[in-house]
Amino acid sequence: MYSSITTGAVHGIDSYLIQVETDISDGLPSFNMVGFMSGEVREAGERVRVALRNLGIHLPPRRITVNLSPAGIPKRGIVIDIPVCVGLLICLGYIKEEAADGVLVAGEVGLNGEIRPVKGILPMVVEAKERGITTCLVPHGNLAEGALVHGIRVVGVRSLAELVNYLRRDPEERDLFLPPMEVDAKDLLTRHSEKDHADLADIHGQSQAKKVLEIAAAGFHNVLMVGPPGTGKSMLARCLPGIMPPLTPEEALEVTRIYSVAGRLPEEEALITERPFIAPHHSVTKAALIGGGNIPVPGLISLAHMGVLFLDELPEYAAAELNLLREPLETHEITIRRLQGAYRYPAKMLLVAAANPCPCGYYPDMNRCRCTPFQVRNYQKRVSGPFLDRIDFRVTVNRISADELQGLHEEERSETVRSRVMEAIQRQQHRFAGTPFSYNADMDVHAVEKYCVLDTQLAARMRMVYEQIGMSARAYHKTLKMARTIADLEGREKILERDLMTAVGFRMPEESTEESGLASGEYGGSMKIVPSGRRGGSGW
Amino acid sequence: MVRENKYNRYALWLCSIPGIGSTTIRALMERASGAEEIYYMEESEICRLLITSAMEKKERETAEHKSGRTQKKEQTEAGIKTSAAKRAALIARAKGDDPAQKEAELERGGIGFVCMEDAGFPDRLREIPDSPYGLYYLGGLPREDRPSVAVIGARNCSGYGREQARVYAERLAMRGITVISGMARGVDGIAGRAALDAGGDSYAVLGCGVDVVYPTENAQLYRFLREKGGILSEVPPGTQPRSTLFPMRNRLISGLSDAVLVIEARRRSGTVITVDAALEQGRDIFALPGRVSDSLSDGCNFLISQGAAIACTPDTVVEHFYGVSAEGTDMSETNRKRRLARRSELAGLEAVFFDVLGLGDVMESQFLLQRAEFIIGRRIGVEEFMSCMVSLQIRGLAREVGMGHFMGI
Structure with missing residues (x-):
């Protein structure tokens, strides 16, 4: 007796279908599994044997062969318990052969016959739909995510008994027994109640930092916050998802896909409805950060896709780990190459970093800071220059005044800020229609010249800034992009002097000069000195 | 800038013997006519010279001790002899x-001596x-x-x-006064650099060999000093910086x-230790006053x-050498005039920030903002604040000293 069951496996964030072929024939009793699979996949056989016995079905003492096709792709880290079960049940005649036609089954089985959730159901269902499958039988715990895909029957099953019961029924009766589920992403997004985000209004003062976060959210600019400990850098960062526009259904699906593949989707939750906020500790490993492992899984930067990656205490991160982020920050995705193939994970995240200005945290308040200039310089140089190049803004977060602390001023709510941000993003969408860019921060030099037009007076002003303050060409373009976003936030197409000067004020400081002090090109713009052969980070 | 055609080879020989420092050389020179004489001296003779010198020094110190002026631990006679013999042997071996x-x-290395x-x-x-017996230098003296x-x-x-x-x-530097510094981080380096930039003379004394760049971040200044001024050191080239060398450098x-x-x-x-050395050498001391809370x-x-002289303006120091100058510039007066002239160029908020910032004070932006808001009686937007500060910086009236701290200039 022979049977063939369809199931799915994940590669990157995409899925491909696998045929699980089962055959029971005469010969010495054995249970063989073949098809380029690794040890942990093979364990399915043992689970299935016990689970079936506990259901009252004994495997006959015959030669059982299970094959996974295509045999050319290595199968690692996938769970094929349920397809093997169904295949065996068909071979043993418990289920009719045609019952599993056009059906995709997936899931892990417990020894008691319970069906447990697996990773990557969402991409599997998407792939199944494309390949003309009509029904997907998924673990009940994965039903919600699977149901996001429309135009295909997605059914959740809780136990092996339920599964057998379902497949033994006539196709017409099945929907009455276990009705398929369908979930509308748009609906979920509009209905979901905003979780308790940190609200900007809860933070007193820090108007500069708030402004910078607003600009960052609107133009997808990466930000560095520098300031002494206890001034609210982390709290500010946590507000960021709340001022970014809500996820669109397409974005939400893409994020959910990543979470599904990573097995990080909260149970019973169909969709990631909020922008992720990922704050890895600085002890994070390379694989955890960008993804990888023996069986590649998405890393934290992919889990932060469409959301915020917050690196607190930036200088504490190992340089090698930070440098890994350089490429994804430019290309918005990460490709992990293994001998067997390349795995691509999207990683468009908004990077927010926070740092103290020096080891003790109080520089440049010389009455409190006891660090030597050497210590300060070294601390700031721990972060490599090319990494800091990917950051557009720097804002200092300093102590607030007593007035502000006691909340004498009215603070703006995140909601108000978000509505401005959304308008700015709409302007950008309109502007960048038909171009590869979606946000101001994505613009290349040509686009900057095209979209960030300065009138003659402003151009002259910017010349002065360029010469007086001494910035690099890269910084010049970054500044223009920021000015563009600031103007967008105010609903203007024309960049005004105010926008430009604000952008200049928040620019990343450049290469510190040997006598110029650590923080900004302080010793006059005329000096641009790089100690020979010892170029490190640029400091902030 | 005197550059010898030929080095004094015996002096050079004497100065570059490892383990023989300026104290030993000074002791020998009290009695010898020059390095050449030492070179041809017998080891026992050198040893005798060193012992005599050390004994005399000890006597002097004992006398001072009796008058209660020093509490230094005394060296035993045997100790003096062993130390002298050791040093004499070093010198003899170096022959x-x-x-x-x-x-x-x-x-x-292009190094002068x-x-x-x-x-x-x-x-x-x-x-x-x-005083040091020998001096190595790059550039000039x-x-x-x-x-x-x-x-x-x-x-x-x-x-x-x-x-x-x-x-x-x-x-x-502009008034033709040579600026001497230690090429250290901070004040020393900035002063040396500024003097050179103003077209003046500047020399640096190092606590390491003249061919060793320390601290490395002053590499550029080192090159400038070598070309336009000079770099001096008492210790032989190649000597790495050691904490014990710096007090000696400071006295130079x-x-x-x-x-x-x-x-x-x-x-x-x-710095205060250097001042002590300067007083011992009979130099005049000027100090720049600061706030008592700093x-x-x-x-x-x-x-x-x-009792140090108060250097309220650079001219206080200049006048010390050249007498009172006709123009009699008072720093705060000239600055006040300069600032008044510039103040008139400013309008609106810029002027407010300019006034609040004052001169020479470092202010945190939050504080600055708060004061300005108090003056004009309304809240000031972040964009307004930033554009004003950038504008003041472009005009050269303010400077960001780092981390959101601004200073009026």
Whole structure:
């Protein structure tokens, strides 16, 4: 007796279908599994044997062969318990052969016959739909995510008994027994109640930092916050998802896909409805950060896709780990190459970093800071220059005044800020229609010249800034992009002097000069000195 | 700038013997006519010289001790003898070295060498109590006919110290006064650099060999000094910086100068030690006053309370050498005029921030903003604030000293 069951496996964030072929024939009793699979996949056989016995079905003492096709792709880290079960049940005649036609089954089985959730159901269902499958039988715990895909029957099953019961029924009766589920992403997004985000209004003062976060959210600019400990850098960062526009259904699906593949989707939750906020500790490993492992899984930067990656205490991160982020920050995705193939994970995240200005945290308040200039310089140089190049803004977060602390001023709510941000993003969408860019921060030099037009007076002003303050060409373009976003936030197409000067004020400081002090090109713009052969980070 | 055609090879030989420092050489020179004589002296004779010198020194110290002036631990007679024998042996062994080889090494590195017996040796150093016997240099030596001032201060200086080090050194240099410094981080380096930028003379004394760049971040300044001024050191080329060498370096900084100007220093700091050395050498001390609440100005204020001259303007120092100048510039007066002139260019908020910022104060942006808001009676947007500050910076009226702290200039 022979049977063939369809199931799915994940590669990157995409899925491909696998045929699980089962055959029971005469010969010495054995249970063989073949098809380029690794040890942990093979364990399915043992689970299935016990689970079936506990259901009252004994495997006959015959030669059982299970094959996974295509045999050319290595199968690692996938769970094929349920397809093997169904295949065996068909071979043993418990289920009719045609019952599993056009059906995709997936899931892990417990020894008691319970069906447990697996990773990557969402991409599997998407792939199944494309390949003309009509029904997907998924673990009940994965039903919600699977149901996001429309135009295909997605059914959740809780136990092996339920599964057998379902497949033994006539196709017409099945929907009455276990009705398929369908979930509308748009609906979920509009209905979901905003979780308790940190609200900007809860933070007193820090108007500069708030402004910078607003600009960052609107133009997808990466930000560095520098300031002494206890001034609210982390709290500010946590507000960021709340001022970014809500996820669109397409974005939400893409994020959910990543979470599904990573097995990080909260149970019973169909969709990631909020922008992720990922704050890895600085002890994070390379694989955890960008993804990888023996069986590649998405890393934290992919889990932060469409959301915020917050690196607190930036200088504490190992340089090698930070440098890994350089490429994804430019290309918005990460490709992990293994001998067997390349795995691509999207990683468009908004990077927010926070740092103290020096080891003790109080520089440049010389009455409190006891660090030597050497210590300060070294601390700031721990972060490599090319990494800091990917950051557009720097804002200092300093102590607030007593007035502000006691909340004498009215603070703006995140909601108000978000509505401005959304308008700015709409302007950008309109502007960048038909171009590869979606946000101001994505613009290349040509686009900057095209979209960030300065009138003659402003151009002259910017010349002065360029010469007086001494910035690099890269910084010049970054500044223009920021000015563009600031103007967008105010609903203007024309960049005004105010926008430009604000952008200049928040620019990343450049290469510190040997006598110029650590923080900004302080010793006059005329000096641009790089100690020979010892170029490190640029400091902030 | 006197450059010997030929090195004094015996002096060079004597100075580059490892383990023989300036104290030993000074002891020998008390009795010998020159390095050449030492070279041809027997080991026992050298040993005898050293012992006599040490015994005399001990007697002097005992006398001082009796009068209660020193509490130094006394060296035993046996100790003196062993130490003298050891050093004599070192010198005797070094006779095997070819003096010409040292010369060639210096020649290759373009390094100059003068010893006390040479005419080119700085006169100012001849006067000081423990003057060095030999001096290595790159570039040139300070001109004897020009007054020189050591501009020294904290390595970890504030924005105020930074700015004033620059202003004072620049002004001194413009009036033809040589600026001597230690090429250290902070005040020293800034002063040296500013003097050179103003077209003046600047020399640095290092606590390591003249061919060793320390600290490395002053590499550029090192190159400039070598080309336009000079780099001096008492220790042989190749010597790495050691903490014990710095006090010796400091006494040369003050020794090479007619006066010492302290820009910023903590109460207990290397700078105050340099000032002690300068007083011993009979140099004049100038100190830049600071706020009593600034720990970085504690040292300066202390010096003033001890009788140092108050350097309210660079001209105070200049006048010390050239007499009262006709234009009699008062720093705050000129600045007030300059600022008044510039104030008229400003309008609206910029003027408010300009006033709030004042001169030379470092202010945190939050604080600055709060004061300005109080004055105009409304809240000021972030964009307004930023564009005003950038504009003031472009006009050269303010400077960001880092991390959201601004300073009026």
